[in-house]
Amino acid sequence: VIKMTDLDLAGKRVFIRADLNVPVKDGKVTSDARILASLPTIQRCLEAGAKVMVTSHLGRPTEGEYAEEFSLQPVVNYLNDALDCDVKLAKDYLDGLELNAGELVVLENVRFNKGEKKNEDELSKKYAALCDVFVMDAFGTAHRAQASTYGVGMFAPIACAGPLLAGELEALGKVMDNPARPMVAIVGGSKVSTKLTVLESLSKIADQIVVGGGIANTFIAAEGNDVGKSLYEADLIPTAKALMAHTDIPVATDVVCAKEFSDSAEATIKAATDIAADDMVLDLGPDSAQALADIIMNAKTILWNGPVGVFEIEQFGKGTEVVANAIAASAGFSVAGGGDTLAAIDKYGIKDKVSYISTGGGAFLEFVEGNKLPAVEMLEARAKA
């Protein structure tokens, strides 16, 4: 693909599609990770003397309708504090926009535009007419073929990959394409069914897969244990067995149980063979967590998606904490991604110790599943044309 960093942007009208889909509460951005990750791209364009437009979606508004709660205004306020230039929000921009070199304008939520999600050509052409260069930098939305992530790139004079997108593809590619071994993948989350394609894809690449959360319970059950009232999927036991036959998936030998799912519930450590009918497994036990930490410490490549226990509740967070600290302490190349994973990284303060933290949620999972991201395919097609 063509890279933004290889282009001369001086005086050019540059349209950056970023993923600034950040959580907002009471008009304020509550997690700035995605904005921070997008800033270098924006700054680079400004420094190059481009006329810079940056846009994103925010949330899932009813398409074609303005709704204040989904406005990018809080992001604009954030940018005004973070950058030393005056950042404006443009609400009406589809029929053209006047901009000076070195100026930055945020184009209001693309999902307020009719045709965005359906990738309609009419809208894509309007975006394309705004710019000389289209910069696709929204890794987090690269799995969506929409007008601002895909269509615009087909019609813009030049379509290129922004530094954030390029960096994501490089880091994730390093893990998935030819990882230094041993490679260990940590897959947490509540259900095997929602992570099945992720597990299947990783079973072909990873030397070991560490499972956690509700996913682990199905594997514990597959070993012939009773998992009581725990969240698990009985119908996926054969699938879990097939995965274990193919790949080394260490199953927990001890677990943390409770009689109820609540923050005041009493946590009890039990052997995986001793889970009672009224028990719920809510975390890995200390022996299992330590065994997994040893595997992680020895790995040369680590991919982390999903907490291994109910880490939001203190007494069920130890497993995730041990895993997080092992990732932080490991000398291997580590990549983490997917919503809850970032919350765990924040909670255990290991942000600076993970080699690469992806800005993608769904896009990260699609990449790990081995799927081609439409926006990347578009950039590849344009690079060939």
Ligand code: 3PG
């Ligand atoms: C995300 O948060 O995963 C991306 O911004 C994509 O959002 P979407 O699922 O609403 O398309």
